[in-house]
Amino acid sequence: MIDGSMLEGGGQILRYSAALAAVTGQAVGVERVRAKRTRPGLQPQHLTALRLVEELCGGQLEGGAVGSSHIVLRPGLPRVGGSHVADTKTAGSCTLMVQAAMPVCVFARPHADTEHADGATTTCGATAATTMTRLELRGGTDADLAPPGGYLQEVLVPLLTRLYGPLLEGLSVSTVRRGFYPRGGGVVAATIPALPPGVPLPPFDLTRRGSITQVTVKAFSAGRVPTSVASRLAAAAESALRRALRKLPNGAAGPPPILVQATVETPESAFGDGCGVLVYADTDSGCRLGASAKGERGVPAEEVGERAAAELVEALEAGTCVDQWMQDQLIIWMALGGGVSRMVCAEPTLHTRTAMVVAEQLLPGVKFTLTRPAGAVAGAVAGEAAAVEVEGPKAEKEKKGGGKKEGGGSGDASSGLWLIECRGAGWTVGRQLASPEEEVKG
DSSP states (O other), rough: EEESTTTTTTTHHHHHHHHHHHHOOOOOOEETTTTTTTSSSSOHHHHHHHHHHHHHHTTTEESSTTTTTTEEEEOOOOBOOOOOEEOOOOSSSSSHHHHHHHHHHHHBBOTTTEEBSSSSOOOOOOOOOOOOEEEEEBBBBSOOSSHHHIIIIIIHHHHHHHHHHHGGGEEEEEEEEEEEETTEEEEEEEEOOOOOOTTOOOOOOOOOOOEEEEEEEEEEEEEEEOTTTHHHHHHHHHHHHHHHHHHHHOOOOOOOOEEEEEOOOOTTEEESSSEEEEEEOOOOOOOOEEEEEOOOOOHHHHHHHHHHHHHHHHHHHHHHHHTTHHHHHHHHHHHHHSEEEEEEEESSSSHHHHHHHHHHHHHTTTTEEEETTTTBBBBBTTTTTTEEEETTTTSSSOOOOOOOOOBOOOOOOGGEEEEEEEOOOOOOOOOOOOTTTTTOOO
């Protein structure tokens, strides 16, 4: 039984626990769900994510009600193909549902008449084509305390595609319609391939940041928000980035170019009123780091744009290979993959530490190690650097400058760089820890 109030104490424990239960076939229970939050227990967005996983793995969810403080998920056999719809019916984030659903789809087994990437169908056991699952997720796409839909599309998916290559060919996430507080109404579409049976994800190495080659700014406004706001957001972010990048060491490459896009959404592409900006930077080593900011009533567009730029600059100045949003999102892939994966980041956030604890509890043989690389310098950190400090992920205390967003954390540049290493489970499609009827894990 997993304590839902430990460390980060929020929805991430539910999403990671449910995803790993579905992948491994081992029932899992979570008690004291969000016990320390202002509104404890399951909220609509959490319940919707759990119901989606339940459907994807053919399982049974106990305690599935808004406000519930205790749940048990008893998975069946994850099977892919076809389409699934999940609707929060609120402005709760639909992007965080991807965190729970994607691993289940990647490690699901094909079944009769499944749909493949080329549009063909095959019977159970065929491996000639990649089996795909298509999701339609409804709710808030640009919500508080969650990465926006654009981040998944422009940062998460490109990074996973680079790390795993042809194994995740066809992976995509796109914002079909933006949705905002208080009514939601947004739609995110995801297409997720399944691994071939018996093939594990390879380990990855994100320990060299390299030189910045390009920075992109994408701003938008929607609904009754003045059309000029998108341009003001983009201009403010671009100006702040140019000032910072001129001062940032970038080797012989010098300051990178900045691409700018400002979009006024149509009634078809957005529901409700809102605005925001996404910024991301590419490096010559293949890293992509992102940041975002959402418009707020009474806050000038210029301040919002500068806030997004400052968040990205903080990560670039620190020399990290991943941004504050990506830290914890990669933990489940490190744990499920084979070999030893490595990632250089800012100080691990509560979300990251929570994800490591859950993965170690639910996946036999998985071990995370945190170290402070000796002599680490911004932009280039060797994975084999000597450790000057070691700390296990199971520390039950909040670190200085702890996480501030669900699906991300603070990443204070002054705290220096950290190296996260993981000996993964080498999980493969079709493998199971136990039958779904066995005792609840946790």
